[in-house]
Amino acid sequence: MTDANPTPTETPATTDDATPRALVRPVADSAAEATGAAVRRGPFRAGERVQLTDPKGKLHTVVLKEGGQFHTHRGYFRHDDVIGAPEGSVVVTTSGVEYLALRPLLSDYTLSMPRGAAVVYPKDAGQIVAMADIFPGARVIEAGVGSGALTLSLLRAVGDSGSVHSIERREDFAQIARGNVEQFFGGPHPAWSLTVGDLAPTLPLVAGPGEVDRVVLDMLAPWENIDEVHTALTPGGVLVCYVATTTQLSRLAEDLRSHGGFGEPEAFETMIRGWHLEGLAVRPNHRMVGHTGFLLTVRRMADGVEAPERKRRPSKGYTPATTDDWSPEDVGERPVSDKKIRRVRRDVGRGPDAED
Incomplete structure (x- = not known):
């Protein structure tokens, strides 16, 4: 029989027939966060690496610095345009070239x-x-x-x-x-x-x-x-x-x-x-x-x-x-x-x- 008042840490996940299938557990609080998890989430920060992908699929990896600039033969943009932006943003150079900004995966x-x-x-x-x-x-x-x-x-x-x-x-x-x-x-x-x-x-x-x-x-x-x-x-x-x-x-x-x-x-x-x-x-x-x-x-x-x-x-x-x-x-x-x-x-x- 299913507990009518499940604890906050164990919430029964049910299907349409209300039959419990699994226990859905909340994400651990920040105090118990695994090493390195914090730097993989949130907006871009100064000092971290960002992977930039141009329209042809070419990759560039840069370390963000306050006041820094990323220069190419087709214009440039400021690192400050990326710092504070969410991951998956698009940044545009002075000549209109778009770069997709993501954190590098482990690979x-x-x-x-x-x-x-x-x-x-x-x-x-x-x-x-x-x-x-x-x-x-x-x-x-x-x-x-x-x-x-x-x-x-x-x-x-x-x-x-x-x-x-x-x-x-x-x-x-x-x-x-x-x-x-x-x-x-x-x-x-x-x-x-x-x-x-x-x-x-x-x-x-x-x-x-x-x-x-x-x-x-x-x-x-x-x-x-x-x-x-x-x-x-x-x-x-x-x-x-x-x-x-x-x-x-x-x-x-x-x-x-x-x-x-x-x-x-x-x-x-x-x-x-x-x-x-x-x-x-x-x-x-x-x-x-x-x-x-x-x-x-x-x-x-x-x-x-x-x-x-x-x-x-x-x-x-x-x-x-x-x-x-x-x-x-x-x-x-x-x-x-x-x-x-x-x-x-x-x-x-x-x-x-x-x-x-």
């Missing part, structure tokens, strides 16, 4: 934010969150933070009640990531910790045995840290690795099998092909986001339990990779100049003199 932000290292593309970050089952409240270790693109997706997934501990070996990359994360969320995220150092010696200091739900590795040689990851993961926990080449993928898969503490690894890649939509001219776009990297996922076995033996064996001609001399150039990455790193750190407000 837009990661592709337009200042970067030192190459970012994990949104298509791969989404797959990592889904295939690794990053849930609210999860305890996640991320190694290889780069510019912080994947960190943003992980923090969104675990929420304020979870934890993401990022480990980055380069201090300059760590500062760039910190600047990007804090700009996106409007300040420090309570679930995020960042440590500068190598994964192997750092992981035992930040997580005890079996305390981690998920581990995400974006590094040149993830197989070098299998023992430490196995110790930190809880039984049934998920390890996800992002690698660039088939050579890395093969070495990683075989080393995980040889370890014996993990199940059968699975590998895949994601490709996105957009479509052109204009009247009856509906066709695939000529360009697509193709290969960016490989993702490998694997589950940790319970202590003392051996993984079932594989029924498929490598071909007779297979020879495991033996070299331990891996560098960014070996996997096709371009080195990042010190000059660019200094410029990007200034762009995110994390210059050499920035305070943590």
